[in-house]
Amino acid sequence: MDGQATVFIDGEAGTTGLGIRERLRGLPVTVRSIAAEHRKDPSARRDMMESVDIVVLCLPDAASRDAAGMVESIARAGGRAPRILDASTAFRVDPDWVYGFPEMGQGQADAIRTSRRVSNPGCYPTGAIGLLRPLVLAGMMSPDHPVTINAVSGYSGGGRTMIEAHERDGGPAFDLYGLTLEHKHVPEITRYSGLSRVPVFVPSVGHFPQGMIVSIPLHLDMLAGPVTGADLRAVLAAFYAESDLVSVEDAGPGLIADTLAGTDRMELRVHANDARRQAVLTARLDNLGKGASGAAIQNIALMLGLAPSARPA
Known part of the structure; x- marks a missing residue:
């Protein structure tokens, strides 16, 4: 782009918004803000949106839909409509x-x-899709395979109430949730993994601020052909061979969830016991990094024609 690009974060006071603002210091952009007392003023927000190149929406779903509608109204009126990066779940399975x-x-x-409207992925889906999609595309896993996804995240992804609960003395050590099996991340996991059968998704929160492990157990005999753990690893390694941020690592006897806290990387592993014909796929990432703000920076860099590696992981 000619000159320095401008970015407005609508909802910059939240966890994801703060993370994006901090990371934007590593890109050649100007971040514009609205005074705190005017952040909910529709006129002030509209004026700001018309003055920038990209609007990043860090809002609840309903508010994101309203904000995206505001951008559309600017375009319909012949104004200077910005491009949008939305961090909510409002548009993740929207074909537009x-x-x-x-x-x-x-x-x-x-x-x-080249898109004018980009939806930032969810943290859990990033790990699940990262593991499943290559196997489905390779024909190693059938789209109707009965998939179970288990995941644990740091509490920082749960918003202010959860953060306060965990940072008080006696905060919960472990919280298993989503047991209605209607978690809002399931539609994007299903669609972008290439699955036709909706997976069973069981998320949880641990008593640590940042980090995440997504794990998927497999019976190798239920996959296509005589598959081994080495075969699974080879498919993943080939799929991400050119990525700077996603890597396929050697498996060990254990895995600690917060090792990648503060980075924008994701590590994938295949933990296999070929004698038992079993494997567990794991993705480790920072729920606020590659799972949120880090992914947003990667997308902003692409949208502005900047090198995705402009900010080191």
């Missing part, structure tokens, strides 16, 4: 929006680069 997971496949980064 591009899903902001550049490593998802060939052409995805280019689609993000």
